[in-house]
Amino acid sequence: MPYENKPGDVSIFRNVTDNERAPTMKGYAIAHRDIRAGEKLDLAVWKQTPKNGGDAFLSGKISDPYQQSDSPPPQSNQGRDDWLS
Numbered sequence: 001m002p003y004e005n006k007p008g009d010v011s012i013f014r015n016v017t018d019n020e021r022a023p024t025m026k027g028y029a030i031a032h033r034d035i036r037a038g039e040k041l042d043l044a045v046w047k048q049t050p051k052n053g054g055d056a057f058l059s060g061k062i063s064d065p066y067q068q069s070d071s072p073p074p075q076s077n078q079g080r081d082d083w084l085s
Helices: none
Strands: 011-016 024-031 042-048 057-063
Touching: 011 042, 024 042
Parallel strands: none
Antiparallel strands: 011 024, 011 057, 042 057
């Protein structure tokens, strides 16, 4: 059964091309609500590897801006962008 996108889902893939002016990665987002021009939304992405093999890609969620609480979230250096190079 193929994956079915849900509202708020984001997918970003390597753009395989010989054109040096082309973007490195391309993808899409499924809006979770109506979005106004100029409105800022949060985007969170994770590195994914397909179960059937193939190239790694980024998937994630688009959401309304985070409302910070009184306590800061924990910090981690795990999963930084070294795989993008």
